[in-house]
Amino acid sequence: MLNFLIRRTAAGIATLVVALFLMYLLVDRAIDPLQDLIESTAPNKQQLIDQRIADLNLDVNVVVRFFEWFGNLLTGDLGTAWRSGRAVDSLLTHAIGSTLELVTAATVLAVVLGVTVGIVSALRQYSAFDYVIIFLSFLLYSLPSFWVAVLLKQWAAIGFNDFLRDPVIAWPVIVGVSLLVGLLWSLAIGGSPARRLQVLGLASAANLAILAYIQLTGWLERPQIGPALLAVLGAGTAFAVVGVFAGLHNRRALWTGLTVVVLGVALYFPVQVLFDSVVESHWVIFGLAVLTAGLGYLVGRLYGGPDWQLSARTGAAVALIMGGLVFVDQVMQVWKPYFEALDGRPIPTFGDRTPNLGGNYWVQVLDSFTHLALPTATLVLIAFASYTRYSRSSMLEVMNQDYIRTARAKGLPERLVIVRHGFRNALIPLATVVPIDVITLLGGAIITEAVFARPGMGQLFVRSLEDAEIEPVMAYLLVTASLAILANIIADIVYATIDPRIRLDA
Incomplete structure (x- = not known):
């Protein structure tokens, strides 16, 4: 592993230097910092041109300018955007932060949903569910992202904000949506007609109960989870995680999951006090998440048994989900003052923050979530289609392999x-x-x-090109090229981790 990392790192650095040199030459040819002065009608135009040439060293050979920039880079100086006079590192920091929020949310949701649906589709090959997923995948994959973004702005933001003025759902709509959800579940679960009918009834009834609860309690006006709903969602999560990864016959794993749920509900109110008094940054939340996973792992370890590792992993997974639900509940508790502060229109259509909003850490988190909703949904819908197709085709290929037939022949469930x-x-x-x-x-x-006016990396690149500022453009290219090289190394390591036949040091 160490030899592999040394070789790939050395090759990556060499590739990065060559790529930056070539990109510097291309960007220098593509932009013209003098364009606005050349088109100017000022009487001292030539004097202004000469002054800018001197300020930006445009009279120096481009190769010499690259090595000057690269030398400054090695000392940690990314330069200055000459039009605004702002340091490039400050521009880059804000842009990376905004993009990282969007990428993290979109990637996690797209991978989880896409892989799950794709694998279920493969297991139900040539069924009605499979045909529906194939149709949706090709439809979403063919849609241009800007069109999806505009539709979401119209219906998921403007339309939903209008709906929140009087959030009442018609009962025929509730019944129709519940039947549709039940039908999708019955197609996904499959089985005999009697089993499908049973799943249809149970899923429709459960969805009808959820929507009726939302309607009758005015949940949309003051959303919250609370201890009771937390217990129900936690128990469902425990049964689902154990059922998929351990099997409900594994009593230790099942009791581990349910014990973690009981602990989560018992600690609900103490955690509220902790959130209000201690939490002021994402790093604290990250630390609490690690502590939560460790606690769940410990519960599984204490139950023991020959397969205690499976119980421990189950406990950690359920604990993380329970912690996530408690976190979401805490964010929901500031919904009403946030809703009133934005005059009843909480879903924004542009930007990544509400200017001059104020409020504590939880208000800022909620504001960040609402600004992420639409751009994340846009990226998820597009990426979901490709991940679904990848995982479906891969699962179909795997399930036809000899070792799968051997496993079934051995009598494995x-x-x-x-x-x-x-x-x-x-x-x-x-x-x-x-x-x-x-x-x-x-x-x-x-x-x-661009559609949602988020000041991320893409907008930094486009704006810097338009303003003919080579330092921010090169900083952008430095980050993206470095991450691309890093991604290839990580992909090789993950590939070898998943497939034991691969040896990195071979």
């Missing part, structure tokens, strides 16, 4: 065949796709950022 033998190997192609996609998005979702 179908759940075990799919999760332990099929799922892991189906992730191998995604190990090379996801890191590259993440780095591509870190370079800036230029169209999405």
Whole structure:
């Protein structure tokens, strides 16, 4: 591993230097810092041109200017944007922060939803559910992102804000949506007609109960989870996680998950006090998340047994989900003052922050979430289609392999065949796709950022090109090129981790 990292790092640095040199030459040819002065009608135009040439060293050979810039880079100086006079590192820091928020949310949601739906679609090959997913995937993949973004601004922002003035859902709509959700679940679960009818009834009833609860309690006006709903969602999560990864027959894993849920509900009110008094940054939340996962892992370890590691991983997963629900509940508690501060229109259509909003840490988090909603949904809808297709095709290929037939012939349960033998190997192609996609998005979702006016990396690049500022452009290229090289190294490591046949030091 060490030899691999040394070789790839050395090759990556050499590639980065050559790429930066070539890009510097191309960017220098593409921009003209004198364009506005050449078109000027000022009487001292030539004097202004000469002054700018001297200020920007435009009379120096471009190769010499590159090595001057590169030498400054090695000392940590990224230069200054000459039009605004702002340091490039400050511009880059804000842009990276805005883009990182968007990329993290969009990538996690797209991968989880896309891979899950794609694998279920593969397991239900040539069924009605499979055909529906194939149709939706191709439809979403073919849609231009700017068109999706504009539709979301119209219906998910403006339309939803109008709806919140009088958030009443018609009962025929509730019944229709519940039946549709139940139908999708019955198609996804599959089985005999009797089983499908049973799933249809249960899923429709559950969805009807949820929507009726939202309607009758005025939940949309003051959303919250609370201890009771936390217990219900936590129990459902525990059964789902155990059922998929351990099997409900594994009593230790099941009791681990349910114990973690009980602990989460018991600690609900003490955690509220902790959130109000201690939490002031994302780093504190990250530390609490690590502590939460460790607690869940410890519960599984204490239950013991020959497969205690499976119980421990189950406990950690359930604990993280419970912690996430408590975090979301805390954010929801500031919804009403946030809603009133924005005059009843809480879903914004541009920017990444509300100017002069004020408020504590939780208000700022909620404001960040609402600004992320639409651009994240845009990227998720587009990426969901590709991840669904990748995971479906990969799972179909894996399930036709000889070792899958051997596992079934040995009498292993179908759940075990799919999760332990099929799922892991189906992730191998995604190990090379996801890191590259993440780095591509870190370079800036230029169209999405433009539609929603998010000051991210893409907008920094476009604006700097328009202003003929080479230092911010080169800083952008430095970050994206470095991350691209890093993504390839990470992809190789993940690939080798998933597939034990791969040896990095071979």
